[in-house]
Amino acid sequence: MKRIISTPHQLLTSIKRGIWGWALSILVLSACSGPSVPKQFTENELRPHIYPDYADITIPVNIAPITFHIDDEAKDYVTRISVGDSEWTFGGDDVCPSERQWRDIKQKALAETEGKIDVEVFVNNDKGWQRMRPFAYTVVSDSIDPYISYRLISPSYITYEDLTLNQRCLETFDESLIYGNMINSDEENGQCLNCHHTQWYNPERLQFHVRHHLGGTIIAYDGDIRKVNLKTDSTLSAGVYPTWHPKQPWIVYSTNLTGQSFHTRDVEKIEVQDTKSNLIFYNLETNEVTPITNDSTNLDCFPFWSPDGKYIYYVSAHWERRDTVNLDFELIQHYKDVQYNLYRMAFDEKSMTFGPRQLVYDAVARNRSVTLPRISPDGRWLMFTEGQFGVFHIWHTDADLYLMDLTRIPFGDAPAPVAYKSKGAAGKSDIASAADNKHEKGADTPDAVTAATAQKKPDGITAASPRASGGKPTLKGPIVKAHEGTIRDSASIAEASKIPLPEYIRVISEINSPDVDSYHSWSSNGRWVIFSSRRVDGNFTRPFITYFRKDGTFTKPFELPQRNPQYHREFMRSFNIPEFMSGPVTVSPQEFARIIKDDASSVNLKIR
């Protein structure tokens, strides 16, 4: 898709970028073109050390040029990219095809070699010219959404100067600003911005928050831009983590009281915790906020609307104050005991009410904690991030991505630990039985009981109907208390850790890394996933893209290509919340800045 220039601002920005771009291109082209492959060389069985690691990756037909840097030390370098009989050669340790070359390469590959592009790196070192073990790219005809949006933020703790919300064309290297905080900040009045989100990939329907100075939620909806204050007397905070309804002008948010504290020794450095969190529903048309959940012992977070609009998926931890110290301090002391399960609530569009919550995945039973449920556009796959504790997994090195096949869950029959099976076992495993026993002994309503109740309510909406709740509509479902919020002894932790994953969930080992793998977003065609990972250096989050095969597996993820292949090594900010978009946001940062300078309009509170 061609980049659209629809405003004078974009035109000028393009010109500005163009000047630097041309200057750089001339330099790059002069550095990258013209060398010839050595006639004599020896074979080296080792793969070249290249950054980013693009060896044997699968890429979309419309992706920007794949550029890489050769880390192997040598006097000279030649790289040959070949498709069938055609070849392109590049000199130097930075291999950077031009956009035109890259287009030819991809087209030929799709036409002649079923997408296979061969890459050979020749290095001239003490042993003379050597050909390193070749690798390949595979181009597939499934395209990727042309744009992504993300927040660029230093992995800092409390400071947030130079915080920007950016968009990047994936077909080129063009990056532009959606909004940056410095346009409305000064020494005295700092401004944070976060949680951008579009409705169904539509850049015309975007929301994000600004905090502190001139704070409010900015919502752009088909040309109408408004700034609202979603905080009401009856809600914990303004809206935080958003999810748009796929079609209607409705947004569900979590409301959070969030704090952070710092590890004295651990490399994870920061622990971000909610002390309270609920869910609210915001209707843009009526400008009304309606609380959905409001239980102080449940920490509800990260809602996500299913593509059919019938369910809200979210995560929740159960935590009851145990001692007399303040809640913040207690949670800090027991931060490893706060674990989140995956739930959903049915949503009835007509009455705009939510059903009781249903447990979808009892991670706590496995001594694990779930966050960020995201469903593929076809509604079949749910990807989430799992770590051992907490909800802010970007700081948890054990965080990995998991995939749930929603078609394999008897939906409406909310799955519970009793239904878990260990591999090869037809009925309950011993561990699952042990978990059952534990429930039965507990004072709270165990999952098993709730799940049994839920089985009789296929869609969950009935519970929210006026009749079911004694003539008055309710938005609050029954509280499910399972293994959550329990300070466990080491024996029970060990036991819980042995409980296998349910059959319909798998850890996506083919894309996970030893470091953090967290925020993820599906492309609109469901064939690509972009996710945040700290695998490169453990500290700075970088976006990785992976292809989702039709058999439900993923290909090797590749780092977002940049014009300068070493860009991410030099860059001191993290890519936060990468999300696909069907095109660029056309509202200029200055226009957003003007809206943000205005006072936020209040919302009406609607209690059902």
Place this chain on the structure above:
Amino acid sequence: MKSKDSKSNHPLPQTEGFGGGLLYWLMPVAILVVAGIMLVLRESEMLWRAQELNLWLPTELFWNTLMKYPGGAVSWIACYLTQYFYYPWLGTLILCALWLIICLLLAWEYRLRGPWIWLTALVPLALLACVTQTGYWVYYQKLQGHLFVPTIGVLFATLCLIVPRLVESNLSKSPARWIRLGWMVIICLAGYPFFGAWALGTTVLVAAYPAKEPATTWRGPAVVTIFTILLIAVIPQIYYESIFEMTKRTFIYLAAMPSMRYGKESFEIYRLPYYAIVLAFILIMLASRYGDALIQRLTKKSSNSHTAAVIAVALLLLAVVGVHAAWYRDVNFQKELAMNHAIDDLDWERVLEIAREPAEKKPTRQIVMYKNLALFRLGRAGDEMFLYPEGAEKQNVPWQLHMAQVGGKQIYYHYGKANFCYRWCMEDGVEFGWKVEFFKFMARNALLNHEWEVARKYLNLIRMTTFGAKWADHYAALLNNHDAMYLEKAEAAIKAGKPILSERDTEEFLPIMHLMTYPDRLDSDNTLVEMYLLNSFAKGNGNDLLFQEMTLICALIMKDIDLFWPRFMKYATLNPTVHMPRYYQEAAYLYGHLENKVDISHMPFDQSIRDTYDRFMQFNTQCGSMSEEQKAVAFAPMFGDTFFYFYFLVRNQKTN
């Protein structure tokens, strides 16, 4: 095209070349030489620290990062040149050379001759004041390359004046006027993105550049004035709307100027040297246009260089007085910088030497902490920590200074609080811009935390700077020697006679690794470095001797008897063969007498400890009626170096 009547009606001096007389250049050159020498002699430590608190990278990303804001090119050039303060004399030489170029250009452009040439030195003197007033701004200034920015900005302006000078000399009035207006548009339009407010100022300078023939009507100057105002008012707005998406509208006219703000407060006094630059240009213009006429009127002579000399010297003297007044002089600031540098060099004896230097002020907490750190590193804290002056003098700045933003990172690093050092590097990197110093700490913290890849990232960035390669290469060697960063392995290798850490790395890292032998927990320092360190160590407990001694020292400084005893006992247990240091004995002896919780009768205290205690108590009885403040003065000569004095008479040590 040559001017037809360049001699007959020329109101400007006729001087061609650089002032028409080399002798007259002796004064500006002498001023620059003295300025350079003074800078090196008095500000070497500040200049050196400034280059550590600076970053210049030869990358497109670095250029683009600065160019996101108007005036990014000034900072880019200034950051590059600031690196040369790595050798303070070299950076100063470059600075003085640029000032000399400015003087020469100004003299030529404004056709100054005779003693009026001396007025060109007013500009470097104002620029010198911009440097010498820096003080703690070296840590807090957000403008990147701030020490060189005014010089580069003024150099840009003087270079731009070459065009009107040539035009006025070689073209007739009408084309000269049009070319000048065109040149103003070019400077403003093309210069603003690169030079920010300096381009706007230059536009004004070009507009005000003395025309060859003075205007005979008001209309011409009025049009130029309106045109100039429009230019400098409108062009930044156009850029704001179209290009610079990260600059607040109210800042667009001050782009590339130092903010001189911290938090809610703005400090106008620090802007005076910048106003002085403007004033210097005005004086030079006035001298150029009216200098000779004024003297003629005063002396009734067509030319009188003595009068001009007197006026010029008087103005220079005023400027020198101004520089002297603006020069930030604070003994504690200088001490902090020098100690900071010595710690970077692991020269602990030098740290103590500086701590011992007599001063008219009491030390800041940072100086006291540096001193304690040095003593701890030398293994002499228990015997010497109260031999040095105690104090909690507030840093001489008009804002609330936080140690975390000044020397706190270094202190955290050497006390083994790698995550907190890393945190403050990250916080300040975000707030004040990335600095070489931050990368150096972050790289070493990453090595201590065994985060090899991110350590490599920071080391690679440092390597790209002009003087960072050697430093980066030294520490990069540890990336291939992971065992060396594990305490047990490093010490085992030393015991086996095959050290895997170099001598310097052993000296730097091993004590830090010892201090890192504590379990992880969630915590926060609330920006109070000293309080956090005291609390976290004093409540710590370990089996590492160095760590345990640190817990004892902190319990001692906190005067917390309950915390002291278990740490004292454990230290004694871990260290049975070594003589118990003086101050640990004094504390135990005192606490034993103050409270009877611990039986000290069997403890082998030195006789000198017992005697000092007895004398202290006797003297206290003699001074019974004195107030605490009076006692503090009276006791100091005899007991100022005892823990007893510290315990009873050193109070209210507020830390920041």
